[in-house]
Amino acid sequence: MIKRTIDISSTPARMRIENDQLVITREGLEDRTIPAEDIGILLIDQQRTVYTHAVLVRLMERGACVVLCDEKHLPCGLLLPMDANELLTQRLRKQIDVSRPKEKRLWQQVVRAKIAAQAANLEVPTIRSADAGKLRVLIDSVASGDPGNAEGQAARIYWPALLGEGFRRARGGAWPNPILNYGYMVMRASVARAIAGAGLHPSFGIHHHNRGNAFCLADDLIEPLRPLVDAAVFGIMAAVPAEGEHAVTPAAKQVLLGLLARDVELAGQSGPLMVQLHRMAASLWDCYAGQRETLDLPTYNTADLFTEAPNADV
Numbered sequence: 001m002i003k004r005t006i007d008i009s010s011t012p013a014r015m016r017i018e019n020d021q022l023v024i025t026r027e028g029l030e031d032r033t034i035p036a037e038d039i040g041i042l043l044i045d046q047q048r049t050v051y052t053h054a055v056l057v058r059l060m061e062r063g064a065c066v067v068l069c070d071e072k073h074l075p076c077g078l079l080l081p082m083d084a085n086e087l088l089t090q091r092l093r094k095q096i097d098v099s100r101p102k103e104k105r106l107w108q109q110v111v112r113a114k115i116a117a118q119a120a121n122l123e124v125p126t127i128r129s130a131d132a133g134k135l136r137v138l139i140d141s142v143a144s145g146d147p148g149n150a151e152g153q154a155a156r157i158y159w160p161a162l163l164g165e166g167f168r169r170a171r172g173g174a175w176p177n178p179i180l181n182y183g184y185m186v187m188r189a190s191v192a193r194a195i196a197g198a199g200l201h202p203s204f205g206i207h208h209h210n211r212g213n214a215f216c217l218a219d220d221l222i223e224p225l226r227p228l229v230d231a232a233v234f235g236i237m238a239a240v241p242a243e244g245e246h247a248v249t250p251a252a253k254q255v256l257l258g259l260l261a262r263d264v265e266l267a268g269q270s271g272p273l274m275v276q277l278h279r280m281a282a283s284l285w286d287c288y289a290g291q292r293e294t295l296d297l298p299t300y301n302t303a304d305l306f307t308e309a310p311n312a313d314v
Contacts, residue, residue: 003038003039003040003041003064003274004034004038004039004040004041005040005041005043005186005190005257005260006022006024006034006039006041006042006043007043007045007250007253007257008024008042008043008044008045008046008049009043009044009045009046009069009250009253010046010250011026011027011046012026012027012046012048012049012050013025013026013046013049013050014026014049014050014051015049015050015051015052015055016051016052016054016055017036017052017054017055017058018033020035020036020037020058021033021034021035021036022034022035022036022039022042022055022058022059036058036059036061036062036064037062039059039062039064040063040064040065040190040193040260040274041064041065041066041067041186041189041190041193042059042064042065042066042067043066043067043069043186043189044066044067044068044069045069047071056079059079060079060080060081060082061081063081063193063196063197064081064193065078065079065080065081065189065190065192065193065196066078066079067185067189069185078188078189078192078202078214078215080192080193080196080202081196082196091198091199091200091285091288092199092200092201094288094289095200095201095204095288096204098206098288101144102287102288103145103206103207104144104145104206105144105145105293106206106284106287106295107144107145107146107206107207107220108142108143108144108145108146109294109295109297110206110207110220110221110223110224110295110297111142111146111150111151111223112139112142113223113224113297113299114151114154114223114224114226114227115135115138115139115142115150115151115154116135116136116139116299117224117225117226117227117228117299117300118135118154118158118227118230119132119133119135119136119139120132120227120301120302121158121162121227121230121231121302121306122135122158122161122162124231124302124303124306125303125306126234126303126306126307127161127162127306129161129162131157131158131161132161134157135154135157135158138150138153138154138157145207146207151223155169162230162234163176163234175246176233176236176237176246178246178247178248179233179236179237179248179252179256180229180230180233182248182252182253182256183229183232183233183256183259184222184226184229186229186256186257186259186260187222187225187226187228187229187259188215188218188219188222190260190273190274190277191218191221191222191225191277191281192215192218193277194277194278194280194281195217195218195221195281195284197278197281198278198281198282198284198285199285200217200281200284200285200288201217202214202215202216202217202218203215203216203217204216204217205217205219205220206220207220208220221280221281221284224297224298225273225298227302228259228262228264228273228300228302228305229256229259231302231305231306232255232256232259232302232305233256234305234306235255235305235306235307236252236255238306238307259273260272260273260274261273261274262300263300264276264298264299264300265298265299265300266279266280266296266297266298266299267279267283267296273298273300276298277298279296280295280296280297280298283295283296
């Protein structure tokens with residue numbers, strides 16, 4: 001079953017648990033009731049939201065992920081279930097003990113997949129950039145651990161070709177950085193949830209090892225998914241008048257949240273992204289356990305996202 005993503009952002013809400021149901025109350029609206037077991041991600045981006053301790057506990061018990069955002073609408077914390085897998089302790093030990101050479105080989109696969117997805121974005125009819133060929137050449141140059149920083153080289157080619165020479169990708173940068181941030185945050189939370197569901201911990205990355213980052217592994221595995229968000233954001237921007245107000249509206253969020261239900265390919269199987277993320281995380285565990293050497297990473301077609309952004313009038 002595809003788990004649901006609940007976004008609390010537009011109006012203040014009060015949340016409580018009744019009979020294993022999440023009840024959301026908003027002034028002037030009927031209460032909304034959702035089975036706790038159906039929720040995959042609860043995203044709270046409304047500063048005046050009120051919820052009980054029981055809400056968080058029950059969602060953790062049902063394997064959900066809770067994302068908390070700050071006043072700037074950026075994620076400031078993730079709550080993940082710690083008992084999502086009965087073999088958690090054993091798997092954590094195996095994860096911590098993974099060899100550095102294996103981590104480097106896994107990162108090589110991630111970077112190659114990311115650059116391939118970026119190249120595919122530049123090849124869609126809406127873009128048709130000759131720079132796609134430069135990215136294709138870079139893929140084969142990615143060595144174990146990416147010591148030559150092909151990922152960075154690809155970014156310097158990709159962003160100007162996709163969004164223009166004046167664009168600079170930065171977390172706190174100008175538009176459309178805020179909407180990119182939101183899309184990446186949705187993906188990050190989904191990947192972190194899948195990691196926890198596989199009995200792994202998102203803090204122990206294969207490439208990212210920042211002491212101040214509790215989600216290094218999620219930030220590793222999100223990389224091949226970023227171009228999917230980029231394509232959706234391009235389509236959203238196309239619906240915005242050049243002189244219009246730029247904001248991450250509820251309609252735009254709906255488009256980005258909808259990516260989780262989009263069918264993608266993984267290991268020869270097609271299915272919703274949220275489901276495939278669990279298969280990706282399971283393949284990572286198999287790599288840690290020595291049962292395989294290759295990660296299963298999602299691939300997808302984005303051509304329609306560049307030209308269609310329904311209900312995304314920002």
